[in-house]
Amino acid sequence: MTSPKSTRPMGRDEHWLTVTKPTATTRFFRTFLPWQFIRFIVINVKMVRIIAMGHHPKRS
């Protein structure tokens, strides 16, 4: 994705000269289907682990 250049608010703080931006490779993998299928599974597993840590019987 390219940043729409004409929307840079000239004259205001130009935050994005000092921020981290993704490289073209990072951006490519964000929507690269084979990689995203794998990530779909990995993220689901991570989320299920968090859910499993959810609430507990009371321990006194």
Add this chain to the structure above:
Amino acid sequence: MGARVVVLGSGIAGHTAASFLRKWLGKEHEVIVVSPKTDYNWIPSNIWVGVGLLRPDQVLFPLPPVYKRAGIDYRQAKAVAIHPEGTGDDHQACVAIEYTSPEKLGQQERVAYDYLINATGPKLNFDATPGLGPDKNTVSVCTADHAAHASQLLDEKVERMRKGERQKFLVGMGHGTCTCQGAAFEYIVNLEFELRHRGVREMADITYLSNEYELGDFGMGGLHLRQGGYVTPSKIFTESLFAERGIDWVTRSHVSKIEPGRVFFETLAGEEKELPFDMAMLLPPFRGAALSAFDRNGADITARLFAPSGFMKVDADYTAKPYEEWRAADWPRTYQTAFTNIFAAGIAFAPPHPVSVPRQSPKGTNITPAPPRTGMPSAIIGKAVARSIVDMIHGAKEPTQTASMAEMGAACVASAGANPFTGTAASITVFPIVPDFEKYPEYGRDLNHTFGEIGLAGHWIKILLHHLFLHKARMRPLWSLIPE
């Protein structure tokens, strides 16, 4: 003899609690839901209504048929007052309700209970800021109606841009003490995505305006993620996401007033500033629902059950103390109140204090995000409270379940553009939600379980969750197997 459990509210917390109560309790026990609106709203998907991608009826469905099928007694009414000791000589605890259904509009009734769950969620406090709200100068996505109104205004603005008129969009927090930054974040990135999709992005200036000290605070004091060989604060990722999309941002701000097309705000540094806008989606701060409480003699005991914010006081440590002394143990675990048969679940409970570092402007204005109150903990708390009540009905002396936000994690998917092939979302897991610096001294959280990633997979998960959670809320087959 059977027990009667009354649930106030049919949002994420109340509906989850009522569904599980009905599942776990035998037919000799009664479950009653009191809620003013007949529709269930899957609120997280309101974001997509607000940018015109979904219709309101795709995020709403009527609850009465679901309750009828499940055997839950539903009253279309709002709770007004709680009488935990009963009234006069009648020692039966009850709650006063006022009907909102067209047939019984305004009629009052007292509903007796053995156990009560207050899951009345937030009151959207637009009045906290002059000029804020859909009836005034800004739009909101907090309800499906608000979101539909936002979408209409967006269409108008797109038309103007197509005719060559530049438009300024402002999205964020309408007050210095707002929470729900995640929703504003989702709305602004979805808005940007949609404007690109409609071919007018070059004509739009988009700015995020927030009470957060840094972007990525989200009312959780930010979070840290392991990535690329570094432990990186959420500020870096959030700024990156905005910069990549050409979204400007202003943080550390308290919106003090909104006039048509102009927002006035005070910064932590003490400056008074203003920004022009053509369309502003600014979220309101939250209060608790306006409920009162009375003892048997009619004396007002609201302050015993409720904090000044209107949220219900539960088993948290509400002692006022400085930030340095805040502990994970301050957060409630069972959500039981001073009355052992009254519980609060979801947004309705009063948090002990914020999570983010509290800050004030030189004028003394509080510019601190309120603690996060997302859907997953709301549902988990609703279910835990339901289980405790079921066990107490079956003889347990005290609540059997705990669900402290300082002991549970959250999984959250923030949409960053809705398209099955080009869309993305930020998938985040965090453990625990409220940082515990005694257990995890450096960052307050377990970095093995705190994770974040942006990609198309997150969008697919968001779609999946939309359908799964609506299926669950409709109590369709196997609903109870779907996790909170």
